[in-house]
Amino acid sequence: RIRVAGELISEDALTAILDECYDVNAGRDITYFEITTCAAFLAFARTPADFTLLEVGLGGRVDATNVVRQPALTIITPVSIDHQQYLGNTLAEIAGEKAGIIKRQVPCIIGPQEDAALQVIEAQATRHRAPVLASGQHWHVAEEAGRMVYQDETGLLDLPRPNLLGTHQIFNAGAALTALRHLGIAAPHCEAAVTRAEWPARMQRLRKGPLADSAPLAEIWLDGGHNPAAGQAISKLLADMPKRPTYLICGMLNTKDIGGYLRPLAAHADHLYAVSIPGEAATLPAHQTAVAAQEAGMAASEASCVLDALSEIVARTPQARVLICGSLYLAGGILRENG
Numbered sequence: 215r216i217r218v219a220g221e222l223i224s225e226d227a228l229t230a231i232l233d234e235c236y237d238v239n240a241g242r243d244i245t246y247f248e249i250t251t252c253a254a255f256l257a258f259a260r261t262p263a264d265f266t267l268l269e270v271g272l273g274g275r276v277d278a279t280n281v282v283r284q285p286a287l288t289i290i291t292p293v294s295i296d297h298q299q300y301l302g303n304t305l306a307e308i309a310g311e312k313a314g315i316i317k318r319q320v321p322c323i324i325g326p327q328e329d330a331a332l333q334v335i336e337a338q339a340t341r342h343r344a345p346v347l348a349s350g351q352h353w354h355v356a357e358e359a360g361r362m363v364y365q366d367e368t369g370l371l372d373l374p375r376p377n378l379l380g381t382h383q384i385f386n387a388g389a390a391l392t393a394l395r396h397l398g399i400a401a402p403h404c405e406a407a408v409t410r411a412e413w414p415a416r417m418q419r420l421r422k423g424p425l426a427d428s429a430p431l432a433e434i435w436l437d438g439g440h441n442p443a444a445g446q447a448i449s450k451l452l453a454d455m456p457k458r459p460t461y462l463i464c465g466m467l468n469t470k471d472i473g474g475y476l477r478p479l480a481a482h483a484d485h486l487y488a489v490s491i492p493g494e495a496a497t498l499p500a501h502q503t504a505v506a507a508q509e510a511g512m513a514a515s516e517a518s519c520v521l522d523a524l525s526e527i528v529a530r531t532p533q534a535r536v537l538i539c540g541s542l543y544l545a546g547g548i549l550r551e552n553g
Contacts, residue, residue: 218258219262228253236249274290277315288320288322288323290335295442296470305328316344323389323396326349327349355384362376364391376408376409387408415545418436422553425552429528441475444475458534460482461485462479462486464538477511485513
């Protein structure tokens with residue numbers, strides 16, 4: 215969650231800073247996310263840097279990160295239906311929460327949006343007299359001949375395709391490039407931004423560690439996306455990949471739209487193995503995940519854990535493509551266990 219000058223904060227530094235934050239808080243009620251946000255701000259404040267990049271935890275308007283009164287700019291990536299119990303049941307309501315990060319006269323970069331979301335975001339920007347830099351209006355990005363072409367009012371960039379996989383990452387990269395251009399960052403750094411980006415558990419290939427070692431001929435991927443938009447993005451990516459027997463190992467929380475997530479994936483999966491997420495009270499039981507997968511049109515069965523599911527897959531198809539998916543909580547556990 216916290217990188218300082220490009221490196222993950224050390225365990226010792228984080229422990230010391232958290233101790234300071236807890237001392238100042240003096241026993242008052244505070245959430246896990248609030249105290250870690252405080253720790254992050256303190257770590258950032260003590261380390262010289264050109265910029266601080268803050269990612270909202272949930273929504274935006276009342277998020278713990280939304281306390282900076284005059285940021286250099288704000289960025290709103292594509293809004294989709296998620297976290298309805300906190301943000302609202304419609305795209306417009308969720309967009310309203312996301313637009314809560316917009317500040318008076320601070321430029322706002324807007325990624326591709328459905329009309330219902332864009333109208334809400336632009337209205338909020340107008341209220342705050344915040345200049346808007348919107349995808350499709352003020353900047354454009356597309357894939358051409360295996361490369362990425364970006365253009366705004368200052369000119370054109372012909373760049374390598376982002377190293378993060380998926381068509382949606384082209385547009386994410388476009389938003390990042392717009393931010394860099396607005397901040398006056400030179401073109402060579404723009405190229406580094408798209409070729410050196412890392413994003414754990416977003417179609418991350420697992421090449422080392424116990425899981426990979428247990429299935430040396432398999433292609434193992436890890437993704438923490440968990441809403442219908444994530445299912446659609448993964449579906450498009452799988453459709454573009456070389457054909458290979460594909461299996462899903464899926465665990466989700468009971469607060470998510472599992473049907474909306476799984477339906478786009480049904481055309482690409484030979485079988486889904488459902489697991490419960492270890493240590494998570496809000497996990498959807500494996501049985502219910504399996505039933506939801508069957509209702510989405512997949513062959514599905516339960517497994518006691520990810521390793522057992524993987525063992526069964528490679529016993530049947532040693533060179534399978536395996537996607538472990540459905541939750542960042544599941545993905546976090548896999549990254550911890552896989553070293």
